[in-house]
Amino acid sequence: QSRAGSDTGTEPFVGQSVRRSEDLRLLTGQGMFADDAVVADPVYCAILRSPHAHARIVSVDTSRAQAMPDVVLAISGAEAAEHWTQIPAGMDLMDMKLPKVYAIATDKVHYEGEPVAAVIAETRYAAEDALAAIDVEYEPLPAVASVEDALGVHPFDAPDGPWSPKAVLYEEWGHNIQCDWAFEIGDPDAVFASAPHVVSCRPAAHRYSGVPMETRAVVAEYDAGRETLKLRVSTQLPHQSRTLIAQILGLSEPNVQVLADDVGGGFGNKTQVDAEVIPALLAKLSGRAVKWFEPRGDWLSSGPASRDYAHHVEGAFDDDGTLLAIREHLVGDEGCDGATRSAGLGALLVGGIYSAGPYHVRSYKARVQAVVTNKAPYGAYRGYGKETANLAIERLMDTAAAKLGIDAVAIRQHNLVREFPYEMAAGPIIESGSFSELLDMLTEAMDLPALRLRQEQARAEGRHVGIGVISFLEPSAGSIPMSVFNGYETASVRIMPDGKAMVLTGLQGIGQGVETSLAQITADRLGLYPGDVRVVYGDTKAVPYGLGAYASRGATYGMSAVYEAAGEVRRKLLKAAAGMLEADPEDLELGRGEVWVAGVPDTRLSVQEVARAVYLFPGPYATLPGEESPTLEANHVWTNPNVSWVPDEHGRVRLYPTHGSGAQGVVVEVDVETGEIQIEKMWIAHDCGKVVNPAIVHGQIIGSTIQGLGGTMFEQLSYDDQGKLLTKTLNDYQLPNIMSVPPIEVLHKETPSPITPLGTKGVGEGGCIGTPAVLLSAVEDALREFGVTVERTPLDPMRVRALVRNAPLT
Ligand code: MCN
Ligand code: SMO
Known part of the structure; x- marks a missing residue:
């Protein structure tokens, strides 16, 4: 089941759609999720959460709850504070302000839902019931429910204040700005002053998040x-x-x-x-x-929320559509915190740094203001700021195309980066890519001229069909020095005495296929089948310190660490086999469980025979003599020098060592009466370098596209003006379903990354990044006759109707 269906016996497993070894257990209900653990004599925990968005805690009395039958322990924040420390910051850079808070609030709550007490009881029912018997007295404070509440004035109107907050979340800060990062290079103001064309737009996204x-x-x-x-x-x-x-x-x-x-x-x-x-x-x-x-x-x-930001982005353009300079101002509503309780603040910085996207520009100015409000913490969510950056630059490109009268695809082609490595004005080095080719592949697959013709016909019939085409950059494997997101990964690879291999990886399986893809790489290196490789992760007692799954880093850090560690084991395996075969290691070939002297097929040994001889029964052979340790085991820590959050003399930082990329297109039809958007079809051309497992990569792109689509069109974490969440159930928080998903055609281009030994780069967030921008673009195109600008999500029927109705009808 772990062999590729069409295994020819010689092809490497890397590059084949080897079936996911994870799936059988997951599909048959044999997965082992945290709550599946059977433990002796358990008690159940329930957490009491604040009903107020902003309030002082006057008192918490747990005595009634404590006295209830089956309650083992009820604890308030003040009581817990005697036994633990405040939550340490997960990131601390760029002069971020860091809230000093406990996991259970002690003196103040900062969002509706913040823990104020907790209970353990013999049953889950008893625990949940006991919450009602905890008496909390609050002194409500004015709730900061928006950026305007937080600052008194929107930073687009007054970037430096003065601020007049409705209330301050953390008194010691004196204001509500967690981070204010500014960057400038190449004298953009001068370029703007003399540029033939200046265009601007204000793309924005509402609040939503993942729903695992x-x-x-x-x-x-x-x-x-x-x-x-x-x-x-x-x-x-x-x-x-x-x-x-x-x-x-x-x-x-x-x-x-x-x-x-x-x-x-x-x-x-x-x-x-x-x-x-x-x-x-x-x-x-x-x-x-x-x-x-x-x-x-x-x-x-x-849970961690995300998006909820607004750009004011300006582009200076030459007459021929050449992008000369960018001025970008990004303001994010981070809820109560994006750096201590959660990790979302970095996403806003990524948004500000990468707003040039895949386009060439030398003059660049960015300001990112992360504002705190009385809402749930701001966390990471698939995309992590790359979709933020994409929305800014792609809406800008569409706006410029319309204003300059240049075709939307042509203006992109004109500005795409074509030579690599390319150092972005803001610092990151895009090490590889085929941006222009991807866009060509995409528009060809879409048959854009035919689509445009069909659009004309539809318009003549009074139907509102729109086409969107965008490019996107997918920086992968980000690390943030001064945070828990560092830039290395570990692997330990072993062939065991029975000839089977074990891989210990610091990556974490979260559904994305780590076990299968790492087994493919290891199998190729060690001459085994993927089914002979056990990949182990997620146990800190077994696995060397590693950093887990985020930033689509597996393909860069994780795969490279395994490749190198397995390479060292391969070397030892061949050396041992050479001793046994009385041959030179260089003359040996290895594959499908066997090792032999090239051109002399009779001289075969199985990997198992070699392994057994190395570990246990060397017999008359000189297996691993002298300086070699007599085991088939190696560790590797893979890192690279291509990242730095420590600003250089120009204030530039380098976040991501590898860069996937893509181009995305969509056709929509808008019903201007109901506001309904029908997505006819979507296309994505993607480049994640060497594809290890095409089926998994395909699934990654489809999955993240659906998440991007759900966020753009359906999912909303809505708050009222008192900071109260209006979408508390999945009835209100609408997820996309099978009916919302159009046919999605995925195309691939493999431009290997020179940074990684296999040429791999990330794909895990690919579909999320461009989907909001391409949908906005297509809906704007569909509503062209109404002359409306479509620059904000959500793209729900109400908003579409409002757009159409406020627009001057032509
Ligand atoms: N892959 C490949 N060849 C490449 C690149 C990737 O075959 N050149 C395959 C590998 O099998 C790998 C998978 O694609 O397991 C994703 O690789 P990568 O892009 O490196 O991403 P990570 O392994 O680091 O996973 C994290 C990434 C992120 S940041 C989010 S968010 C996300 C995502 O993956 N969350 C996911 N995909 C998810 N998929 C599932 N099912 N569940 C999640 O929670
Ligand atoms: S948002 Mo993915 O874990 O980087």
Whole structure:
């Protein structure tokens, strides 16, 4: 089942759609998610959450709850504060302000849904019921529900204030700006002053986030005798979780084990330590095994949210459409925090740094203002700012095309970067790409001229058909020095005495196919079948310190670490086999479980025979003599010098070492009466370098496209003006379903990255990045006769109707 269906016996497994070894267990209900853990005599944890967006906590009385039958322990924030520290920041750079908060609030709540107390009880029912018996007295404060509330004036109107906040979330800051980053290179103001054309737009996105099938979950077991804590956590970052949780609870890190087997969706949303530490503390205090499985409503009210930003972007253009300079101002509504309780702030910085997208420009100015409001923390979500950057530059390109009277595809082709490596004005080095070819591939597949003709005909019939075409850049494998998102990955590769291999990777499986793709790479290196390779992740007791799954880094860091470690094992394997065959290692060939002397097929040994001889029964052979350790095992830490968040003399930073890319097109039809948007078809041409597993890559693109589509059109975390969440259930928070998904055609181009040994680069966020911009573009095109600008999401029927009705009818 793990062999490719068409295995010829000689082709490398890398490049084949080897079936996902994960799927059988997942599809037959044998996955091992955190809450599936069977532990002895468990208690269940429930968390009491604030009904106010902003309030002082006057008192919390847990005594009634504590006295209820089956309640083991009820604890307030003040009581918990005696046993743990505040949450340490996950990132600390660019002069960010960092809230000093505990996982259970002590004196003040900053969002509706913030934990104020917690209970463990013998049953989950008893735990949930006991929450109602906890008496909390609040003194409500004015809620900061928008950027305008937070600052008194929108930064687009007054970038430097003065601010007159409705209320200040963190008194010690004196204002509500968590980070204010400004960057400038190439004298953009002068270029703007003399440019023939200046165009501007204000693309914006509303608040939404990931909705993993598995919400947050923890199973915590404390062994008082050994003072060890074993945690099953639904996380993308097992090792960093261990470090942070040990620190918060004051435990020695070797005494903490974090386990994450199957994770039922990460999507960036599981890259923080926040409420996860609550059940851990309760296990330590009670000595009981504690299970916590977050209710869906709690996920929606307190899970990491994302997007919710507005650009004011300006472009200076020459008469022929050449982009001369960009001025970008990005303001994000981060909810109560994007750096301590969660990791979303970096996404805004990515948005500001990458706003030139795949286009050539030397004069660049960006300002990013991250504003705090009384809403749930701002986290990572698939795209992590790359979709933010894309929305700015692609709406700008469309606006410029319309204003200058240049075809929308032509203006893009004219400005796309064509020579690599390319150092962006803002600093990152785009190491590889075929942007122009991708756009060509796309428009050819779409048959754009035929589509335009069909559009004309539809218009003549009074139908509103729109076409969108965009390009996108997919920076992958980002790291942020001064954060838990560092720039390395570890791998340990072993051939065992039976000739089968084990790979320990610091990556985390979150559904994206780590086990299968790493097994393909290892199999090729060691002359094995993918089914002979066991990939192990997510157990901090077994796996060397590694950094997990985020930033589509697996294809860059994870695969490269495994490739190099397996290369070292290969070398030892060949050396041992050479001793046994009395041949030169260079003359040996290796594949499909066997090793032989090239051109002498009779001289075959199985990998198993060699491994057994190395470890246990060397017999008369000189297997691994002298200086070589007598094992078939190697560790590798893969890193690269191509990243830096430490600003250089121009203030430039380099975030991502590798860059995937793509072009995306869509045809929509808008019903101007109902506001309904029908997506006829979508096309994506993508380049993630060498494709290790085409079927997985295809699935990644489809999945992330649907998430991008859902966010753009359906999903909304809506708040009222008191900071109260209006979308607390999946009735209100609308997910896309099978009916919302159009046919999606995916095309590939493989431009290998010179940074990685296999030429791989990331794909995990590809579909999310361009989908908002391409949909806005197509809907604007469909509504051309109404002369409206479509620059904000959500693209829901109400907004479309409003757009059409406010527009001057021609
Ligand atoms: N791959 C490949 N060849 C390449 C690149 C990738 O075959 N050249 C395949 C590999 O099998 C790899 C997968 O594509 O497992 C994704 O690789 P990569 O782009 O490196 O992404 P990561 O492994 O680092 O995964 C993280 C990424 C991110 S950041 C989010 S968010 C996301 C995503 O992956 N969350 C996901 N995809 C997801 N898919 C699922 N099912 N669930 C999530 O939570
Ligand atoms: S948002 Mo993905 O975990 O970088």
